[in-house]
Structure formats: structure tokens, C-alpha cells
Amino acid sequence: MIPILFGISLLIFFLFALMPGDYFSSNRRLSPQRLEELRALYGMNKPLIVRYFIWLKNVFHGDFGFSLQHMQPVTTLINQYIWNSFIVALATLFFTWTIALVIGIYSATKQYSIFDRLVTLGVFASLSVPSFFIGLLLIKLFGVDLHILPIGGMIDTGSTTTGLAYVLEVLRHMILPITVLTFLSVGSLTRYFRTGMLEVLRMDFIRTARAKGLKERTVIFRHALRNAILPAITLLAFELPGLFSGAIITEQIFSWPGIGRIQLDALSARDYPVLMTLTMLLAFLTILGNFLADVLYAAADPRIRLTKKEGG
Incomplete structure (x- = not known):
């Protein structure tokens, strides 16, 4: 079960990461400079493999990320x-x-x-x-x-x-x-x-x-x-x-x-x-x-x- 979950987590992360657009890009009032600043602030400008291991490390600590739409942790x-x-x-x-x-x-x-x-x-x-x-x-x-x-x-x-x-x-x-x-x-x-x-x-x-x-x-x-x-x-x-x-x-x-x-x-x-x-x-x-x-x-x-x- 553990190897299967690990493989699924890898597939899920890369599928969502490769989808076009993100939460910030849906806000048309943001300038390109501000858009890049926000992506850098939340680590979205890092390589995918680096982002995956950061996400996986946080998951092992019970942190599944932060919901920008609701402005609270995903687990909460x-x-x-x-x-x-x-x-x-x-x-x-x-x-x-x-x-x-x-x-x-x-x-x-x-x-x-x-x-x-x-x-x-x-x-x-x-x-x-x-x-x-x-x-x-x-x-x-x-x-x-x-x-x-x-x-x-x-x-x-x-x-x-x-x-x-x-x-x-x-x-x-x-x-x-x-x-x-x-x-x-x-x-x-x-x-x-x-x-x-x-x-x-x-x-x-x-x-x-x-x-x-x-x-x-x-x-x-x-x-x-x-x-x-x-x-x-x-x-x-x-x-x-x-x-x-x-x-x-x-x-x-x-x-x-x-x-x-x-x-x-x-x-x-x-x-x-x-x-x-x-x-x-x-x-x-x-x-x-x-x-x-x-x-x-x-x-x-x-x-x-x-x-x-x-x-x-």
C-alpha cells in the first residue's frame, strides 16, 4: 500500500503542477511583476522535482499545503x-x-x-x-x-x-x-x-x-x-x-x-x-x-x- 501511495502522490503532484494557470493567474488585476513576486513567495517558481519533495516532506509532517482561496491550511x-x-x-x-x-x-x-x-x-x-x-x-x-x-x-x-x-x-x-x-x-x-x-x-x-x-x-x-x-x-x-x-x-x-x-x-x-x-x-x-x-x-x-x- 505504501509504494502505491507514493507513486500516486508523484503522479497527482505532477499532473496538477503541469496544468496551465494557477490561483494567482485567475486574478486579472495583478500585474506580471506582482504575479511573479507572489509565485516566488509561495515557491511556485522552483523546479518541479524540488517542489514535489518539499510538498512530500510537508505531507509527512501533516502539512498538506495552504488554501489561498480560503486563506487557511488545507487540513483545517x-x-x-x-x-x-x-x-x-x-x-x-x-x-x-x-x-x-x-x-x-x-x-x-x-x-x-x-x-x-x-x-x-x-x-x-x-x-x-x-x-x-x-x-x-x-x-x-x-x-x-x-x-x-x-x-x-x-x-x-x-x-x-x-x-x-x-x-x-x-x-x-x-x-x-x-x-x-x-x-x-x-x-x-x-x-x-x-x-x-x-x-x-x-x-x-x-x-x-x-x-x-x-x-x-x-x-x-x-x-x-x-x-x-x-x-x-x-x-x-x-x-x-x-x-x-x-x-x-x-x-x-x-x-x-x-x-x-x-x-x-x-x-x-x-x-x-x-x-x-x-x-x-x-x-x-x-x-x-x-x-x-x-x-x-x-x-x-x-x-x-x-x-x-x-x-x-
């Missing part, structure tokens, strides 16, 4: 918003896997039934409907027409709640963003679970288990599920970074104070230290997801543990 800026995105992403991940697992298994065991056909229709709808459309539709329905849920923000305007009341208020505001993200993510995962279960249920060892007189529930959950879940585990490596990158539009729609808005602002202002830090964060989450997928593979499939022991 991101720390204000990252946890807001994390709670939405983790809640979405939990609901997505739970719903997809239940629906996928039941749909596979009831193949060609009305429920299975409705699930197939829902899967295609989940994969084809844009996030902004479903987000605005839910705002119109539950926020404007029914007045059941808040239409944006993390808390009510002017709210001074604390303790449990504050937690409940945040949870109310999370319902619509989580619903949108779950709806957009659950379709592909349900398809993986359903396809995996259908393939496993046709295998010889399932017929043997049924021939032994085992209960259908035992056959499905003890024998079939552990084999069917393996292809879906691979998706775990992309779920968390995918939720963060896919939540940019959703956070804009619901005015959720997460890192999605920070990414868009940094991109338009060419605030490269912020963009590099967020890109490194997504890369780290992807690598961490791959590591967790390997661990879950060994937990779900005893053959992998046996192979590792024999190899050792």
Missing part, C-alpha cells in the same frame, strides 16, 4: 467539512449493501416472478435516472408539497439545538441526500448479488445440499450466499471513493456542507493544494477498500484462507 479547511461527507457516505454504504443484499437474494430465489421483474425495472431506473433529477423530485414531493422533510442544509436556519435534539435535526436533514445516493448505488450492487446468486444456485453442491434434506434457508444463507457474495466484495474497493465523488452533485442540490462543494470551488479557483489533498484522500480510500476486500475475501471463502496457509 477539509477537517471542517470531511466529517459531514463521511457520515452521509457511511450511512449510504450501510443502506446500499443491506438493501441490495436482501433484494438480490430474494429476487434470485424468485426468478421470473413479479417481484423479480419489478426489481429488474428498479435496477435499470437506478442506473439511468440522473442524481439531480431524483434529488429535485424528492425536494418537490417531500419538502415543498408535503412539508415533511427539510429541503437543504445540515440544520434548520437559525437553529440553536444541542445534544440529542441536534442529532435528530441532522438526521432529518440527512434523509433526502442518503435516499438519493442509496437509490443511485443500490441498482448495480443488486444486479451483482442477483447474478451471483443465480449462478451459485445452479451449481452441483447446491443440488447436493438440497438432496441431503437441508432446509432451504440453510442452503441459501450458509452455502450459496458465501459464494455469491465474492464478486460483490470486489465493488467495495470503489464504493467509498465512488460515494465521495458521486456526492458532489447531491451535496450541491441539498446544500449539504460537505467536501463536494469545496472540490467544485477549488476547481474553479485553481486552488491546487486543496484538489491534490482531496485526490490523495480518494486514492487512499480506494487502496483501503482493496485491502478490506482482501480481508473479506478470506473471511467469506475458506479456500482462500487454506491457500494462504499452504503458501505460508
